[in-house]
Amino acid sequence: MDDHHVEQKNTHLEEVSFTSLSDCLQSSLVMDYNSLEKVFKFPPYSSPFQPVSPCNMGHIVNNPYLNINSNSPVVSSSSNEAELKENPNDKSDRMEDNEGDQHGVGESSKQLTKQDKKKGEKKEREARVAFMTKSEIDHLEDGYRWRKYGQKAVKNSPYPRSYYRCTTQKCNVKKRVERSFQDPSIVITTYEGKHNHPIPSTLRGTVAAEHLLGHRGGGGGFLHSFPRHHQEFLMMKHPLANYQSVGSMSYEHGHGTSSYNFNNNQPVVDYGLLQDILPSMFSKHES
């Protein structure tokens, strides 16, 4: 599957028929890269996502939502300029302490964690990618195997948030799944971390997922192009797909957040948690 037949031209994707999140990922990859390159002025990537095999599972048509305008007043990569008063201890900062204790779960991790914190060492954030997909299924198939380790009620939302961990040993990738309280048909899936193993299943589109999550090809993954302490939020839009994403992206730095809205090329508000931006996003997309 290393045919480099991928169309790099898509400044606009279109509608695709997805059967899984992997599909969604796959068709979004090129778009995302292009977008990011323009938005954040990434240096030319030596090996983008070309290995993605042709979308034999869905055809791409015109996607009005992905009209990336390169001269648009995109988000400033606020990484260094503004140190937004974003609190370094913001919520998204809390869940990173599994970087040190790779096991994540288990035994004395609690106490160790405590002590670690006492040291005052700031751990780097794991890369995060969030997808907003329209689906009736909460836990979307993405090719990896996950074990649920928790569920919590979300404030101001009737829908709980579920916490999953990759079942592969030594892989501490996590994901959170929650349903938007504003549009219950939308599922928000947030991946955190990078898989250090191949995708167990052979679903279509897994290549894309691997790229996105950054473990494929010796570090050539999508997220690998970012500094480790960064977070990435990608929210893609795929009308008519099983999973219809919602079209906005935010790139969160250590000192600030750059956001990009695929729909109108306008920055979206800063946010720490995905849910925080939902209102603004929905207000823009809802007709």
Place this chain on the structure above:
DNA sequence: CGTTTTTGACCTGCGC
């Protein structure tokens, strides 16, 4: 019987 899910308790950080 091994694996996964459920779920209440616990921990931590933050705001007041």
Place this chain on the structure above:
DNA sequence: GCGCAGGTCAAAAACG
């Protein structure tokens, strides 16, 4: 210091 909310643990239950 206290309460709240998010995140995690871990024992028990459920499942295949």
